[in-house]
Amino acid sequence: MGARTSRPAPIATGAVNLLFAAPALLLFGMFVLLPLATSLYYAFTSWNGFTQPEWIGLSNFRRAAADPVHLRAYLHVTIYILGTLVLEVGFGLLMAVLLNSQRRGFGLMRGFFFSPMVLSMTAAGLLWTFVLDYRSGLINSVLRGFGLDDWAQPWLSQPGTALGAIVLVSGWRFAGFYMIIFFAALRRIPRSVYEAATLDGAGPVRQFFTITLPMLRRQTLTCVLLAVTGGFAGFDLFFAMTNGGPFNATEVPATWIIKQGFDNNQLGYATALTVILAVVVMVVSLIYLRMSERVDAVRY
Amino acid sequence: MRLHMTTTSVLAVLATAGFATIAAAQTEVRFTHAMTGGSNRAALDEIIANFEAANPGITINQIVFDDDIYQDTGLITQLQSNEVPDIYFQWAGFPLSRDVEAGFAADISAEMGAGWSDRFIESAFTDGAGTTVNGAIHMVPLSLDVTNTIWYNVDIFEEYGLTPPETWEEFKAVITTLAENGETPIVTGNNEFWPLGNWASHIAARVVPADQFDAALRQEMTFAEAGFLRPLELLEELHEIGAFNRDMQGLGADPGMATFFQGAAVMHPIGSWLVGLAADLADDDFRYSQFDTPVIDPDAEAPQSVIGVTTGLVVHAQAPNREAAITFLDFLTTPESQVLWAEGGSLSPVEGVTDMAEMDPQMESMAEMLGNADAMVPPPDTTYPLAVAEAWYQAAAFVASGERSPEDALDWLDTTVAALN
Amino acid sequence: MPSVTDRRSPGEWVQFAVGGLIVAAMFYPTVWMVLSAFKTNREIFRDPFGLPDQWLWGNFAEAWTEGRLGSLYLNSIIVTASAVTISVFFATAAAFAFSRLEFPFRRTLHRLMLIGLLLPPPVVAIPLFSILRDLDLLNTRWALILPGAAWSLSLTVFIMYGYFQQVRTDMEEAAMLEGANTWQIFRDISLPMVWPSMLTMAIVNTINIWNELMFALLFIVEEEKQTLPVGLIRFFGRYSTDYSMVFAALTITTLPILALYFLLQRHVIAGLSATAMD
Structure with missing residues (x-):
């Protein structure tokens, strides 16, 4: 990531130029950095949001380490992220290849395939709550229509299927986004490369693995990073569809934080959970960035 | 509809009492609850309309949440905000005592002492009913709910x-x-x-x-x-x-x-x-x-x-319009208002209302069940x-x-x- | 590349059919939503797939008034337009400063601003709540506009900086030699140069802020100031049993956005893919 062009000579120098960055810095400082900094304080307190916070040292963190639902939330978000890597990034890549054609109709198909992306997660989540409904949902209606009554499940009501159902909806919404990214990159691969491979007797599958995939490496790395950081931020879909249930089976860090903070009035504890989340996301991303840079270094 | 009624009633007051000017400013009482619909809500709306007709200087602004959201984030975010509601709905018992401890729920013993509390059934104000905390009254009871x-x-x-x-x-x-x-x-x-x-x-x-x-x-x-x-x-x-x-x-x-x-x-x-x-x-x-x-x-x-709970209304300790809020709650718990309330499908805690109101037969049987428990x-x-x-x-x-x-x-x-x- | 008039090979027909089938299956829930919005509750249960017996346009009018969708739309528009304008202009100015100017702590401040790329907003939800309370902004549209704009800055600065780095500095240097001051250069030369990418970022930020749910859920209490996502959740809570109402509300709130998307497809797609490239 990041533009690699070297920086031209500055137009002007001097502290006064800070003024151009000042509005953005102030806004950013006020609503991003300041809350981050204050959470470092609140995380060490017992605080219900109304009375004065009371310093309790590491208690919140000890509690977080022993909170089974909190720990499971990280398991769930990991499963969710792995699922989205398959259903969003992987599926998106396949669809980019499939829909990569100049023929009439393909542009329209790409447009339709992408369209769920402009719906809000909330609308998507609510719509899918109906699609997945046990009694009258679309999926169970189809299954019953084929006489597969036993296959009809209360998808969002069972711990065993709820998380999978959410991953599916997430895939539905985001696959188009990754498809478009891959598609834009595919268009830049010279056709001659494929033609040469065809002359060498390579079929479409081999071409995919020997040409397409390596050529899309950089986009793939970016997409994976987006899916991972986006996955940790996941809240809307979970809130709209299950709000962590049934039996915390779809609890992810964001839903658990909001529950602790606002349902249970334990803002100190919830803030400690946010600090943990921030650290986890930063560490995972930085490790990932470092690793992917090393991949670059090995190749070139 | 409500605006219309208020305007006409203001005019009526002007005409009959001959006030020179309209009362300086409308007092807006903010009242948050979780009654999104149904006949309870219809009854409440009717009582509020009656109230606003009788008290032209006060309007009641209802801030309504779906039940689950009210309990999850709806109420607490309001209680903590700078613009607190004057009156909020709450369950008696632990939720109320927690609010008292956090400083949200006002002590209304003084207002209740002046004869107001006598309107209610005998058991309405006890620590057991959960409407009082440490002997002080913090809730105006509104319904006896059989919860199951x-x-x-x-x-x-x-x-x-x-x-x-x-x-x-x-x-x-x-x-x-x-x-x-x-x-x-x-x-x-x-x-x-x-x-x-x-x-x-x-x-x-x-x-x-x-x-x-x-x-x-x-x-x-x-x-x-x-x-x-x-x-x-x-x-x-x-x-x-x-x-x-x-x-x-x-x-x-x-x-x-x-x-x-x-x-x-x-x-x-x-x-x-x-x-x-x-x-x-x-x-x-x-x-x-x-x-x-x-x-x-x-x-x-x-x-x-039988399993049951009292629910009622709480005046916020920082309520900007405490006096108007009390005026409204007083009006809401008059036998006349409570008859409307009971006919909307609630078991009223006000003495004698259950007999006066023409209640839904299901509510009658519920009242009977309470009596036999x-x-x-x-x-x-x-x-x-x-x-x-x-x-x-x-x-x-x-x-x-x-x-x-x-x-x-x-x-x-x-x-x-x-x-x- | 074969021209469009060439006959398609069997392989291409298979590609077309498979692609079409997948796309149709994925678009079907949206169609189902729109069709169900015209039905009665009973009909949705009885015949979930068919066309409506009667097209009940009244469902939409009822959902519109019952759900106060007009006011939700208005609030979403106000919040989104303000936050997007603020974020794009502030970020462009900052990106200009980081790429064209020199001042103390430039590198540090630049890096600091990119923190938001890796942080999910839930991590500040709680302290932000108390900061907004202290500023007396809770329950006002500013509680969504300012944090919404602030959380869009990292990505916008990042992308705009990238564009500035790609654009040659010749014109700016020429203006400088003619004695223009920095502000004039920014306003008259640089802004027009990066205008297209500002539009791109405006689209991206619009999608993000328009759809934002968590801040909207926590920072706004009064119905009159709520935005669409929260309004939808509350509508669903209230009418969760009245399918046709919920479908009507969903249709009203999503169809215009979908239409707008199909109209601006090129720009939206360009915008969103730009955020992930390079």
Whole structure:
């Protein structure tokens, strides 16, 4: 990531130029950095949001380490992220290849395939709550229509299927986004490369693995990073569809934080959970960035 | 509509009393609650309209939330904001005492002392009713809710020749008949745990001695020691004969109730507020009735106990318009207003209203049930630390949905509660 | 590349059919939503797939008034337009400063601003709540506009900086030699140069802020100030049993956005893919 062009000579120098960055810095400082900094304080307190916070040292963190639902939330978000890597990034890549054609109709198909992306997660989540409904949902209606009554499940009501159902909806919404990214990159691969491979007797599958995939490496790395950081931020879909249930089976860090903070009035504890989340996301991303840079270094 | 009425009434006052100027500014009383619809809400709207007609200087601004959101984030974000509501809806008992402790709930003993409290039934203001905290009155009681009874679809019962069961065995026989005929015997929308949790507590209160029930929920004794295995086993019996809807843990409380009103399930254990919602959710020809949870153990301490709670309105301690808020609450609890309120489908805590009002027959039977009960058990989530109550509710849901055995659920419950300290 | 008029090979027909089938299956829930919005509740249960017996346009009018969708739309528009304008202009100015100017702590401040790329907003939800309370902004549209704009800055600065780095500095240098001051250069030369990418970022930020749920849920209490996502959740809570109402509300709130998307497809797609490239 990041533009690699070297920086031209500055137009002007001097502290006064800070003024151009000042509005953005102030806004950013006020609503991003300041809350981050204050959470470092609140995380060490017992605080219900109304009375004065009371310093309790590491208690919140000890509690977080022993909170089974909190720990499971990280398991769930990991499963969710792995699922989205398959259903969003992987599926998106396949669809980019499939829909990569100049023929009439393909542009329209790409447009339709992408369209769920402009719906809000909330609308998507609510719509899918109906699609997945046990009694009258679309999926169970189809299954019953084929006489597969036993296959009809209360998808969002069972711990065993709820998380999978959410991953599916997430895939539905985001696959188009990754498809478009891959598609834009595919268009830049010279056709001659494929033609040469065809002359060498390579079929479409081999071409995919020997040409397409390596050529899309950089986009793939970016997409994976987006899916991972986006996955940790996941809240809307979970809130709209299950709000962590049934039996915390779809609890992810964001839903658990909001529950602790606002349902249970334990803002100190919830803030400690946010600090943990921030650290986890930063560490995972930085490790990932470092690793992917090393991949670059090995190749070139 | 409301604006129109206010304007006309202002004009009327101007004309008759001959005021020179309109009262300086309208006082806006902010009132937040979770009555989104139904006949309760219609009654409330009517009372508010009457109030605004009688008090042209005051308007009531209702801030309404869906029930679940109200309890989750809706109320607490308001209580903590700079612009606090003057009046808010709350459950008596633990939620109220927590609000008092946090400094949200105003002490209204002084206002109540001046004859106002005499309007209410005798038991309205006690620590037991949960409307007072340390002897000070912090709530204007508005409804006595029976939080659990078993509603049933009369047509389907007749179709299979069933009658309301009186013993647990009869109850199971009814369920078995229904399940064998492909019906969903009991529907509960339990994604928030309290609908079934309330009923499970009712069942528990029938088989666990009162002091042990209390001790377990106060964390003075483990649930295992207190004898909570038995109620969990009873729930397991129900699960095993196919009593419950399969999607209970994904269904919200309201959709659960709607499933009952649509005839997609035969019985629905929930509180007295179902009556107030029937107007919105059920067809006019929908026939339903209720029976209390059948006697499980005739030799138990209180085999016919009823589970119920008082709900009411609280004045915020920082209410910007306290005086106007009190004026409104006073108006709301006059016998005249309460008759309207009771006819909307509530059990009024004001003396004599139940006799004066032309109440829904279902509410009459509910009032009768309260009269005949040998004990009144409060729902745990309004009486005991919320985290403990919710853990117990969740344990009940584990068993009823077949996720865990009673033993495992009990282990989980005691471990979870022990970790709370 | 074969021209469009060439006959398609069997392989291409298979590609077309498979692609079409997948796309149709994925678009079907949206169609189902729109069709169900015209039905009665009973009909949705009885015949979930068919066309409506009668097209009940009244469902939309009822959902519109019952759900106060008009006011939700208005609030979403106000919040989104303000936050997007603020974020794009502030970020462009900052990106200009970081790429064209020199001042103390430039590198540090630049890096600091990119923190938001890796942080999910839930991590500040709680302290932000108390900061907004202290500023007396809770329950006002500013509670969504300012944090919404602030959380869009990292990505916008990042992308705009990238564009500035790609654009040659010749014109700016020429203006400088003619004696223009920095502000004039920014306003008259640089802004017009990066204008297209500002539009791109405006689209991206619009999608993000328009759809934002968590802040909107926590920071706004009064119905009159709520935005669409929260309004939808509350509508669903209230009418969860009235399928046709919920479908009507969903249709009203999503169809215009979908239409707008199909109209601006090129720009939206260009915008969103730009955020992930390079």
